[in-house]
Amino acid sequence: MGDGRTGGANRPAWLQQYELIGKIGEGTYGLVFLARLKPPHPAPGRRGPPIAIKKFKQSKEGDGVSPTAIREIMLLREINHENVVKLVNVHINHADMSLYLAFDYAEHDLYEIIRHHREKLSSSINPYTVKSLLWQLLNGLNYLHSNWIIHRDLKPSNILVMGEGDEHGIIKIADFGLARIYQAPLKPLCDNGVVVTIWYRAPELLLGGKHYTSAVDMWAVGCIFAELLTLKPLFQGVEAKNPPNPFQLDQLDKIFKVLGHPTVEKWPTLANLPWWQNDHQHIQGHKYENPGFHNIVHLPPKSPAFDLLSKMLEYDPRKRITAAQALEHEYFRMDPLPGRNALLPSQPGEKIVQYPIRPVDTTTDFEGTTSLQPTQPPSGNAPPGGQSVARPMPRQMPQQPMVGGIPRVAGGVTMAAFNAASQAGMAGLNPGNMPMQRGAGGQSHPHQLRRKADQGMGMQNPGYPQQKRRF
Numbered sequence: 001m002g003d004g005r006t007g008g009a010n011r012p013a014w015l016q017q018y019e020l021i022g023k024i025g026e027g028t029y030g031l032v033f034l035a036r037l038k039p040p041h042p043a044p045g046r047r048g049p050p051i052a053i054k055k056f057k058q059s060k061e062g063d064g065v066s067p068t069a070i071r072e073i074m075l076l077r078e079i080n081h082e083n084v085v086k087l088v089n090v091h092i093n094h095a096d097m098s099l100y101l102a103f104d105y106a107e108h109d110l111y112e113i114i115r116h117h118r119e120k121l122s123s124s125i126n127p128y129t130v131k132s133l134l135w136q137l138l139n140g141l142n143y144l145h146s147n148w149i150i151h152r153d154l155k156p157s158n159i160l161v162m163g164e165g166d167e168h169g170i171i172k173i174a175d176f177g178l179a180r181i182y183q184a185p186l187k188p189l190c191d192n193g194v195v196v197t198i199w200y201r202a203p204e205l206l207l208g209g210k211h212y213t214s215a216v217d218m219w220a221v222g223c224i225f226a227e228l229l230t231l232k233p234l235f236q237g238v239e240a241k242n243p244p245n246p247f248q249l250d251q252l253d254k255i256f257k258v259l260g261h262p263t264v265e266k267w268p269t270l271a272n273l274p275w276w277q278n279d280h281q282h283i284q285g286h287k288y289e290n291p292g293f294h295n296i297v298h299l300p301p302k303s304p305a306f307d308l309l310s311k312m313l314e315y316d317p318r319k320r321i322t323a324a325q326a327l328e329h330e331y332f333r334m335d336p337l338p339g340r341n342a343l344l345p346s347q348p349g350e351k352i353v354q355y356p357i358r359p360v361d362t363t364t365d366f367e368g369t370t371s372l373q374p375t376q377p378p379s380g381n382a383p384p385g386g387q388s389v390a391r392p393m394p395r396q397m398p399q400q401p402m403v404g405g406i407p408r409v410a411g412g413v414t415m416a417a418f419n420a421a422s423q424a425g426m427a428g429l430n431p432g433n434m435p436m437q438r439g440a441g442g443q444s445h446p447h448q449l450r451r452k453a454d455q456g457m458g459m460q461n462p463g464y465p466q467q468k469r470r471f
């Protein structure tokens with residue numbers, strides 16, 4: 001085995017199967033690269049499929065990837081749904097114990113699509129596209145939730161959209177299930193200039209709630225729905241860094257100004273939330289009126305779209321609409337009906353929007369620092385003229401969850417064990433043993449969620465209803 005340096009001849013075996021193209025992004029916990037899987041029988045003009053490889057940093061004092069983290073990752077390999085990004089491979093670099101996850105590549109994401117409309121086109125996203133994107137997002141989320149996976153970090157940059165090809169315009173939810181892996185021993189890249197965002201965080205978490213339920217994802221979906229309609233983040237709070245705690249007064253302030261003050265009458269468990277009790281001066285002392293937020297999202301208050309959005313932004317997580325319920329909402333039964341290719345125009349004759357492809361920084365290798373030799377083959381994603389263009393930074397990143405840490409196991413997992421398991425697809429691991437402290441009190445996910453024993457994680461898109469609905 002090599003040391004993992006892409007510039008050296010002594011590359012690890014797993015790396016040989018990829019043709020690295022360059023860096024496409026940088027998140028809180030690592031770098032994302034574009035590569036191509038080398039075809040088994042190379043021939044001129046034959047290129048393998050594009051793959052996004054996410055590299056996670058290992059902490060300096062890190063002594064391996066915990067078995068729990070590996071179990072989590074291997075479970076993610078069994079996730080199989082059209083609206084969820086496929087984890088195709090898992091690798092560990094022996095030299096620095098860094099972790100690499102290889103996913104199917106998606107050319108676009110909602111962050112860039114929204115930005116393109118706001119900054120380049122100065123026009124809204126057509127209603128068919130908004131509805132199709134939202135429907136697919138809910139469809140993928142419903143699948144994850146019914147497999148007891150709570151995303152916990154939904155935001156526009158984690159919602160990928162496929163570019164040209166068979167799957168054009170199809171949503172793929174990314175970064176699901178990684179929140180737990182992000183905890184020790186992986187190290188946040190705090191010093192890389194990336195800004196963390198709290199804009200999509202549910203009020204129960206902002207008020208110190210300790211348990212994640214599927215309702216936190218539905219709050220984020222509501223924020224994203226509003227953003228698709230207005231092209232602006234709905235609640236743009238400024239994160240308080242000092243002291244680091246979940247109480248984010250400015251974010252709560254932004255929410256209350258739009259939705260009005262929550263009340264114990266409407267949200268009875270509010271009284272149990274730590275920060276509601278502890279901060280009388282700010283939280284309970286200040287009375288916010290509900291200004292009627294239909295004006296902000298430009299929707300008639302009696303419209304199905306507004307009704308759905310209001311149900312996603314319901315304060316009480318137990319009353320918040322679930323993904324399954326949302327998919328049945330009237331909004332999705334009215335014209336324009338949602339479609340499989342969300343990027344099609346609404347009306348015949350309407351121009352197709354050409355969204356920009358991802359810029360690729362072809363000077364960065366898997367180490368994230370070293371310059372590649374200028375022998376890189378031309379990429380379909382490389383910018384014109386072969387110049388390297390870094391993705392605009394900083395992205396807005398959410399703060400990671402503060403509960404549910406992965407216990408570090410001294411010594412970590414041995415590489416031999418990991419590789420054997422990896423080659424075997426970790427089929428031998430017992431998902432039922434996985435401790436999943438993922439929620440309590442959610443309407444569909446009661447205390448101490450456990451993966452449903454009777455539901456195979458490899459199930460194929462159960463109930464994907466596109467044929468029924470003009471997909």
Ligand SMILES: Nc1ncnc2c1ncn2[C@@H]1O[C@H](COP(=O)(O)OP(=O)(O)OP(=O)(O)O)[C@@H](O)[C@H]1O
Nearest residue numbers: 025026027028029032052103104105106109157397
């Ligand atoms: N499978 C993929 N295909 C194409 N691009 C991807 C893929 N996965 C992630 N990306 C892109 O890579 C960039 C960095 O992603 P990453 O998940 O590391 O960070 P993030 O989502 O922006 O922030 P955070 O790490 O805080 O969640 C984003 O622009 C994201 O859209």
